[in-house]
Amino acid sequence: MKIFVVNNMVPFVRGGAEELSNHLIQQLRDHGHRVELIRVPFKYEPPEQIYSEMLACRMMQIEDADLVIALKFPAYLIPHPNKVLWLVHQYRQAYDMWEAGSSNIPSTPNGIELKRCITEADSDCFKNVRRMCAISPVIQQRLKRFNGLDSELLRTPLNAPEQFVEGEYGDYIFCGGRINQTKRQYLLVEAMRYTSSKCKLVIAGPADSSSDGDKLQELVQRYGLSDRVHLDVGFHPREKIASWASNALACAYLPIDEDSLGYVSMEANQAAKGVLTVTDSGGILDLVFHDETGWVCEPDPIALAAQLDRIHEKRSETIAMGKNAKKRWLAMGINWANTIERLVA
Template sequence: MKIVVLNTSVPFLRGGAEHLADTLVAELRKRGHATEHVKVPLRWHSPLAISQSMFAAATLLMPEVELVIPLKFPAYLVPHQNKVPWLLHQFRQVYELWGTPYQDVPNTPEGEALRQSIHAADDHAFRQARQIFTNSAVTRKRLKTHNGFDSEVLHAPLGDPESFRSGEHGDYLLAIGRVSGGKRQALLAEAMAHSRSSLRLVIAGSPETPGELTKIQDVIAKHELQDRITLIPRFISDEEKIDLISGARAVAYLPVDEDSYGYVTAEAMLAQRPVLSTDDAGGVLELVRDGISGYVAEPTAESLAEKIDLLAASADDARRLGREGKRLVEKMNLSWDNVIERLTS
């Protein structure tokens, strides 16, 4: 079958969605499908730029393709007679993030018009779909709540789960992945100022903007945490990621209402690392259970510090939590055979 996987492209930004798209293409090719990966550009610095990106997607025609599998906004706006979205998330700023500090879109008549335009375009695109899959129960609920469409949850498997290994539970807490306000690495740095333990923090990943890195640097300087927080503000290779996770005491992942369980969560647990998260982390809480596979804090520096101190207090407890986390991931039975069969059937 001739298949196109459609994903959104923001220059110089790479995260879990990009990794998923690359792996999906590779897995489809392994099974004999002629597959291309098409990246639909998204410029989102202004309402006009977003509207232009939507227009580019909505006018992209691919009549020679037998199946298109779009993953995110605005890729799923591409018209096709056999469109099967595997929805990772919509443009959340005009849905559940509207009216929050993460809204980004301006509260102006232009911003409100954009919001209504995206809602209408999404409804039209999902009506065109032959079937809709979502990557988690959280995404399924959002789609049903905001747009009224049903979907089937199809969890994303990891690309190479066997590569994650358990080493010694070291003396640092690891926060790995794209650095952004929505992932709250700055809050985690603030928590270190309240922690009474000697546990260090390593933050590794590309900053979404220079300002996000500056926020963390300001926290470090304000609380004189230079000896306790290490910044690696760049893209981290798979090899580096595996090494960093395998030597950590635990992994911290604090997204705001995450769309899925999060690659970081599952990767840490496969390496038998407990995960520190927050009670508003969304899909992450499918795997992170307080005192069972990690710790769940309130989204405050003080509450996070209490959990950090618990992780620091006992390597044996960290190992116990890590073992249970690995069991929970394995119980999900994540399978690319199942994903490909559902998307192409």
């Protein structure tokens, strides 16, 4: 089958969606399909530019494809009679972020008109796709609420799962992923000052801005935690991240209201590690069940400190939790083979 994967791009910016599309292409090719990637540049400032981008996508033509798999707004507006939507992003600033007052679309008559056009273009596109899948329940709910549409849940699989193995269960808790305010690594550092055990914390990943990394470093210094908190800010090879996760005692991930299960928590479970998270972390809570596959507490340094001590002091319970997490994760059947089968069905 000849397949086009359609995504948009902000040139020189790479994130989870780019990683997803690259792995999707590789997996489709591994399953014997001929695949090409379309990358449409997207510029959402000023907001009025979005009209041109939507129209441009609707005027484009894809020739000679048996199937199109589209991931994001506005690239998913490119027409094709056999299009499957695997929705990573709508333009949230026209939906929930508009309601939350955190949209770049102004609350003016022109802004309201733009918002209406985006919603209408989306709804019109969604009605004509052959299949509508969403990567998380949150995205499904958003689609239902704002566009009145049902969709299938098709979660993003873990990439290169073979790199994440059940290692040595060392003496540290590992927190990977991008470093920024919404991922709340600072909350873990603050919690470490209240711990009574000798537990250690490793935080490693790229900082969104230099100030994000500096703030974390400053906290470690201020609380005198240098001997127990290891900060490694930067972009690390995947092998290194996998090694940290594979040899940790447990992992921690505390994002604010994340849509998906989170690569960090999926990688932890693949490596047979329980995950420490908090009650408002969103989609992670579909994977982390308190006292079964990890630890869920309030997003508060003292509550987190109690869990960190418990993870460290009740080592055999922690290891058992990790093994159970892996068992449940594998039973969910979220892998590339199943995903490709559903996308091309």
